[in-house]
Each structure stands twice: as C-alpha cells, then as structure tokens.
Amino acid sequence: MPDRDPLKPRKTPRQSRAAETVAAILEAAARILEKDGPALYTTNRIAERAGVSIGSLYQYFPAKDAVTIALIEREAALLRTDIEAARQETDWRTVLGRMIGAAVRHQLRRPALARVLDFEEARLPRQPESGQRLSAVHGAIVEALGRSPELAGADRDRLAFDLQAMTRGITDAAGERGETDAADLEARVARAVFGYLGQPPATP
Amino acid sequence: MPDRDPLKPRKTPRQSRAAETVAAILEAAARILEKDGPALYTTNRIAERAGVSIGSLYQYFPAKDAVTIALIEREAALLRTDIEAARQETDWRTVLGRMIGAAVRHQLRRPALARVLDFEEARLPRQPESGQRLSAVHGAIVEALGRSPELAGADRDRLAFDLQAMTRGITDAAGERGETDAADLEARVARAVFGYLGQPPATP
DNA sequence: AGATAATACGAGCTTTTGCTCATATTCATT
C-alpha cells in the first residue's frame, strides 16, 4: 500500500469536537489569509489563532498545503450549489445571468479571501477535484451557450473561457476596491458578458 | 536625517559591472518567480541563480521586497512606453485599441511573470510610483472615454476601472492557458471592451 | 467502571529564511 496522498486530509473527524477543531483551523486559516496575507500564513499561526495546538492541526492535515486545499474546497462548495441551481434554468440567458449573480455574490462575500485563494489554487499542484470543479463551471457555461441559436457555430469553449475570465477580472477588482453593492456589480458584469457576446441580456 | 526608505535600492551602481550585477539579480528574480513560484522565491536562491553572492545582493537592495519592487518597476517601464504612445492618438477608439494591444503584448511576453507580479504588487505596501503608474493608465483610459460624445454623461471613472479589470482578467487567463497568438487575443479583448461600452470597435 | 479508541497537547527537532559584516578583490585616477 502506497503512502497516502500527501495533500489529502489525514483523517476524518469522528467526534463532534474534532469537527469543531477542523472547522476552527479552516476559519483561522481563512482569516489569516485574507487579513494578513500569505507571508504570515504559517501553520503555527493558524493553530494559535484557531485556539488549537499545532499537534492537533497535523492530526488532520499532513501538510500546510493540505489546509489551503481544504479551505479552497470549503469555499468552492458554497459557489457550486448556486452554479448548479442556475444550470437548471431553461433560457440560456437566464442561466448566464444567474451564474453571474452567483459569482458576484461569492466574490463579494469575502473579497480578499476569494482573491488569495484564486492565486493559491493556481500555484498548487493540480488537484483532481479542482480540475473537476473548473470544468464543471466551464461546462455549465458551454452548455448554456450551446442552447443559444444565435451563437451556433461559435467557438463556445473559448467563449466560455473568456466569459469566466472577464467575470473574475471585474469581480476581483471590485472586491479589491471595497465595493459592496452586489446588484450594481452584477449589472456591470452582465453588461460585459452580454456585450462580449453581442447579445441582449436576460430580462429578470 | 531619517533612515533611507527601506524598500528603495540601497545604492546606485556606478560601474558597469555593478550594473550587470543588478541586472543579473533582477533577471534571476524574474525567472524564479515565473518558473518556481513565490514559495521558492528566496534571496539566497536569487543570488545563486544570478551567479552572485548573497552579500552583493544586499549591497544594492536593503530587503527582499526591494528586489521585487525593482522588478515590478522594470516590467512596468516596458508597458508605460506603449501606453503613452497610444495616448497620443486622436480618435478615442484608436486610443483604446492601441492600449489593448499594448496590454495584451505585455501580458503574453512573460505571462507567468506578469501574473505573479500583479499579485505581489497588490500585496506590497503601496509605493508612490506604483500609485502613479496605476492612475496613469487609469487616467489614460478616462481621458480616451472623455473624448467620446457617445459616452457623455457616463461614469467614466468606473467604466475605466471595469475595462482595465476585464482586460486583465482575460489576458491573465489566456496567459495561464499558454496562449501565444497576440492578434487573436487582442481581438477578443477588443470585443469585450467595446461590447461592454456598447460601441463599435476601432477600425485599424 | 473499566477498557479502548479518539482527540488534544506542546516542547523541541531540523531546516530554511532574511540578512550582516569582516575580509578580499577589482576598478578608476593620478
């Protein structure tokens, strides 16, 4: 039997206090990343801020990066739900509009955290779930575009990449500037997305 | 007399071999950042890769961040020239088009480096030149938009922010995917920018 | 209550980090 994946959680908490420990670690990691930045993001600090010993941290995470990956997964799960809900809509414009809304709300919830995690995710060795998740969002966009007769024949794969990229660009910058008006930001992203497609936006 | 700025270069090279040392340090820093990532970005490594002793590095840079800042400045200077040239155009659509071209070429020249430096710049304490440079690009966009009668009355400040953000988003993602076709990427960014504005693009 | 498994602890190890400083070498000038 080979060694366990060195970036997967070491063990699953079986008792509720253990679950609390893990949750405290992840939340402490999030707070340090978003408030102090990657330079002060150390395992000793995480444990201290979580009110937990360093030994406990390494009971559940085999390495520092494993904490980061778990945190990425925690945040991504929040977004995934909304994305999947949007996917159920019938009108392709509505699908896109809802996905934009989900992305904007996700980014404005904890802007600094979202930005740092985006960067960390790019830096980390490709994790299988991460790839899945990316292609899931990407796939949802491609699927929505595929339902549009107006866009028949277009390179939907690349369109989807660009739409995702420009959305991320605008929301990242808005978060960095301290914007908090989700509705306004959503309207601007929609304007960008549908403007790029040369299509009228969804009418919600 | 107060201490020198702890992030400014410590001394200016007076001999040509010193200038070569500084150049070697910056290029080594760039290569490490773009190929190995911030985690392996250490002063000892930079000096080793530059073929220079660690002592020499600290003769010219008082701290690690000073190297990063100098590198940011080196890369930014390349972009600044093109941006200023674009600004001289008369037609506002042409100004935007040229600025897009400059941004795209800049990003595709060393994609990974550009991305990391964007992030480092956000993390670093605000340097005066950096602020100037940002507002310079931003100001150039605002100025271009101001020449458009079609956009009279619009919030040009925010438009400029969004245009810059979506451009960065698309070019970053393209660089990350390994795209190399600058003309194609430029066309897509132009489509996004002018689509967002609801305006026909420049006809070059 | 007793036994076992799960959880928590934290001193301290090994390695690496940013950086200094005493010393050596090279250049420019006369």
Added chain:
DNA sequence: AATGAATATGAGCAAAAGCTCGTATTATCT
C-alpha cells in the same frame, strides 16, 4: 605603481519555518 573608492565574497547568526512524537486528556461503548 600607488592609493582610495567601489564592488564582490560567503561563513554564519538570529529568527522563524514546517513538522514529529511521546504524553495527557476526553469521549464512546460494553
């Protein structure tokens, strides 16, 4: 050739990093 300024060196220090492991505590189950 001689002198002083500029440049280059790298062993090594103090601090901090990631992480281990033996021990103590708490929960669960019969």
